[in-house]
Amino acid sequence: MEKLHPTYALCDVNSFYVSCERMFRPDLYGKPVIVLSNNDGCIIALSDEAKALGIQMATPYFEARSIIQKHKVICFSSNYGLYGDISKRFNWILEQHCDQVASYSVDESFMRFEGFDDDLTQRAQVIRSELWRCLSLPVCIGLGPTKTLAKVANHFAKKHKTTTHGVVDLSIPKVREWALKQIAVPKIWGIGRQLSKKLIMQGIHTAWDLHNADYKTLQRLFSVNMERTILELRGQPCLKFSELPAPKKSILNSRSFGKPLSTYSDLKEAVAHHTSRCCEKLRNQSSLASSITVFLYGQRKELVYYNRPSVTLQLPEPTDDTSIFLQAVEQGLKHIVKPGESYKKAGIMLNGIVDSRGYQPDIFQAVPQRPELMQSLDKINRRYGQDTVKFGSLGFAKNWAMRANSCSPHYTSRWQDILKVS
């Protein structure tokens, strides 16, 4: 195997949500801390101390409650506003150290080093210490000639944090072979549980086996994605690196309710809220949508079965006007709500998304659009906070609001929550 240039890096924040909470609460270092999902349902982030107690990722809160209480584990409801804000700052720092950054998720970003001839392992160490110094974020960095190999490298950097000092480079052939032999197929990026089962039936157990497999055969047996993964493991880049996030092709907003709901007015208020959020996202990316889906989740029956009614409404023309969608949603909801049924979750999805710039409306079908009104609405709400001005149908009862019993202050986005030093 030849030595390849480590063009890509994956930088991932350890226990991101917990690290964000600790940033403003240094007293939490060394203590077990967890962060819960929306509605305080599942555990979605754990500090090392919490992991050491045997608590596992994605466990429902109630299942871990006794161990949490026994060991005085500190719990937070999720504060996505805060995490999103820290995520931006994280990317700003990365941008200072490479030629391109592509944010992959809130807590991890790919970097590209085109034409960097210096020792990238050393550079990665500089990035780590700077993130710690400026944002007190602990990170691990994986380097490799492809994104998939950078992902594998990151996995090792995290697993052997102390011996690797949080940085692993898989462009070195011997290290690559050693690492790929230890990675079981389900751990490879893009290979989940279902595909793993089938690969194992083919006698492919490790990333090294997959690396050596015949990619044409596996392309036929699986899909082009499998072929790409194999080539990426061999050091041949097949995945795009894009700095600018592409506009979304579908926009979704949904929430479980804090308690089951059965009245039409409560459900209407909830879906109106989701509609409003979806339309904001739509206008934010300068798009129009031509169809909207309303869906509900009923109560679970007979352990597994969910009643999941939904309805999709086509508009005569794409729009980004919240009021047009609100009217459609109200019509649609009437068709799917059954009297006497109770529901635990509702959501809205927008589809048929097109770019609003350069869109030619149909002069015969024209839907009345009010771009100035929408622009003013967004401007006011961006400046003074979400829903400062809103449509009446969003209501005020908020019976659908989710549980969030232990949310931390909005340190970075609300004046009254700014940290005070006394």
Added chain:
DNA sequence: TCTGGGGTCCTAGGACCC
């Protein structure tokens, strides 16, 4: 009793067209 939310891409199959 209590189990999140928001996306992407790919494929298969049906409808339809010439």
Added chain:
DNA sequence: TCTGGGGTCCTAGGACCC
């Protein structure tokens, strides 16, 4: 009785990611 071949578009569903 005999019944082509190729293409496009749309949708549903599956698998994956964090």
